[in-house]
Amino acid sequence: KRGTLITLHINKDSDEFLDSFRLRSIITKYSNYIPFPIFLKDLDKKEKEEKINEGDPLWLKDKKDIKKEDYKQFYNNISLNFDDPLKTIHYNAEGVINYKALLYLPTNQPMDLFNSDRKNKIKLYVQKVFITDECNEIIPNWLRFIPGVIDSQDISLNISREMLQNNPVITKIKKGITTKILNEFTTFANKENNKYLSFWKNFGAVIKEGLYELNEYHEKILSLVRFENSLDSTFISLNDYEKKMIKNQKEIYYFANTDKEHIKNSPQLEVFLDKKIPVLFMTDAVDEFWLQNVKYKKFDFKSITKGKVDLSKFGDEKKGKNKDKNKKLNSNINDLINVLKNELKDKISDVILSERLTKSPVLLLADESGMDINMEKLMKMHNQKTPTSKKILEINSDHPMIIKISENLKKINHKKAANLLLDQANILDGNTLSNPSEYIENLTELFIN
Template sequence: MSVVKETYSFETEAKQILDMMIYSVYSNKDVFLRELISNASDALDKLHLQSLTDPDLAEVAGDPFIRIVRDQQDRNLSISDNGIGMTKDEIIAYIGTIAKSGTREFLERLKERREGDPAEMLIGQFGVGFYSAFMVADRVTLLTRKAGEEKGWRWESSGDGTYTLEEADRPTCGTTVTLKLKEADPENGLKDYTSQWVIQDIVRSYSDFVSYPIKMQVEKPKAEESGTVLEDQTLNSMKALWMKPEDQVSEEEYRQFYRHVAHDWKDPLERIVFTTEGMSQMHGLLFIPSQAPYDLFMRDGTSGVNLYVKRILIMEDCKDIVPSYLRFIRGVVDSEDLSLNVSREILQQDRQVRAIKKGVTRKVLQSLKKILSDDRDRYLTFWREFGTVLKEGLAQDDGNGDAIKKLCLFSSTAGQDLTTLEEYISRMKADQEDIHYITGPSVEILRNSPHLEALLEAGEEVLLLADPVDEIWVQGARFGEKSFKSASQGASEPKEEPEEDGTSLLSFIKETLKDTVKDVKISSRLKSSPACIVGDEDDMTPQMERIMKAMGKDVPEVKRILEINLSHQVLKKMTSLMEEDKGSLIPFCHVLYGQALLAEGGALKDPAAFSRHLSSVMEKALC
């Protein structure tokens, strides 16, 4: 009886996907092997699960394996498994027809894909991995036999919009996918996929942790004579350390794994191993490095967390599952239920990814909290390397602001040691209502700021915030019942009205500096300095102005308020000169403003003019 070969046409959307796979240019064509190995692993999983309840299949199953066979002469590559296999109807349903709810969105995402977006992530998301074989092959043949059935089937297509299907013999259950490879073309990303070194490298990169052995015949030198011999070799380690309890993994295995994923030869500062159950089941093995990577603040820097689904690498450096303020984290997250089927809506994918991100963030913040509580010195090491990055989380509204505030360390006027907000509050005076802070270019400049004089005299502590991100998160911030109040924002009110000559000096300075400052006021915050510059509570701070300009933003000039200390000897001398030689006070006014600007770490707008005014003041003083 002759075997009838039937010809079928791909459905319209399946044909569109084939065309895109064949003719679109992808930066990484290696993913085809990852997808075919992943399909084989899934088939072995399904056979194992069904054999648990079906005694007949248990006898069929045998030892599971995935085998790769290279044929360099005919340029063939095959991937075989002894898994569940497929029936004729399943072949047609799975391969010939993929008109599911997610297919149209997959096509739209491919068409709208921006330059540089990872196309391989789209392949993984929408379950069209089998079609990726046509990126590297002129013809694909699939030979399969369903476990528990006698009949097998051969499917074949050259990607021209049609495929053939016929009955065929296969001695055991499982599936073999054979690719008639295109000629190697390195310029267009086509490697020689019959090379054992290429295959070994791809398996190590993408499928090293697949739980079934991936076997291949490899060439090895003969022991006592020239030439080579073929030996069977398992290409993958099958050591998914994140799936094992910690007490079953040695410290050396963890160190080696960290070096593998982080490319860092220093030991990590902390290891985070976790498993979550419930709505989103996942396993994670994360590390906090002991030293910041060189690209930590680069726009295109790596986040270093790889996303796996059932031990198959889906995406390296997956920024979607780690917030940017935790981009220093390295390691692996493996989701058990992140769907890669084309039938899943993209909205559902996003929801699952958000759940993973939320879980990962919570675990990392919990680990940091424990280090801070149990080992302050080790936490200080972390903070010196990554504190500025973690504080970026205070400016992001992702619901973790309160937890991050508890993890932050700050310089303060209480001493040289860094402090937490909880420690600051424990030292607050009984009648102190707010958390005092001041922002500026450096802790050293802030520590000597004239803005702090009254607060320090009153015994109140001030946080010294010198990181650029501090300007963003501290505005309107609260910690528990306490609000944050700037020591350099909001004009102070003098405790008593100045005498008439003081009022005259105030008016004169205001007139002299009318093009430079918004107002001149008598200060109650100054004790030992002659003057300082402050802003209204809603004004942009000088630090924020510098940040905006560095970002290339057009920033309108913000005039600020000059506060003067009438009890200071300089101001007393200026007051006495009001009647003697008022005109000579003009350079004094400009120098007074310039030194107040320099005291807060500001930059002189016209250094040459300041130098002339300073020379005039010196000449006056020395005459």
């Protein structure tokens, strides 16, 4: 017979490589797609030899020759997911760098999607020979949910994992597949909006991590993001938001809070709903981090729970001026403000008349130079040593309770009334009271008086 016979002698401490199951796993992992058949025969068991490797990789076939079932089977094999792929991205890249890619968009969220140690599921091949499935540099971490295969002819077969980390070919492949994936997302969003929204709800929080990183894809990602909005509770793009902006609006208003139900019922929204000013609901923890460094076109993002929001230029300007004048002339309200400032000086930074409350009596705001309310909550949830910052207490001078308290300051206990209003503001902000019994006591006494 023609050819070469190679005999390997195995050390006693390496007899695991004589196990048929171990050999089978090594062959299918590293040499499953080489163009030569590999047979395995267990001489001890006197079994017939069995062909182990497949030999013909799916990603090298012409797309028109591949059945939908074949794509699905391959997806399930490499991703270990049990769902059907939502989209298949199969293409050849030719030019300065040549490679073939077969990538998938999952339908469902993997259970370990947000695990801190989760790696991507991209398998790297060189000329059909498996190299590694631990190449973190081949796709951004914010696309880690996309499984697939990359096969390049421009990487050496004997490249080490260390060399992969700073390899210029890998860097160019990463740029190429990232651009391709984002373009596919854009086409998906434009042509199949409802299906895209389902996809976004599953994976949007991960994709937005790309806005927190310093990279060249911010503009592309911003065109893909979707948020629920205050006007009609539908999910909209930033381009849709721009169309909903009212006259003279120069900022994109948002409300960040991971409690979706709290957002919809919060007093923070009252004036925005009254004036029909759209507010985006930022309900993913990652939102607080990328919002600080990103603009959309010429628009800054403005939190409605932090600092002063000037809404005087919206709505009935004459009515607004008269209302402000009446507030300034009300001496009882001014006396109440002074009482609150004095009694709560160790707990809050300031007390001001609210321009955003239309129904509720009070609310809390973060100082313009401080940490946003939601960010502070997130930091504390993750056991970060974050000191509690003093908030601004806003009061609604048109609310009957505020008016009644201001008119009866001589009859009530100032300290108890002040703490009562602060507790109410905390409740409306979704905070747990440190001393609920004291709140009930103060409330009861105020009712009696």
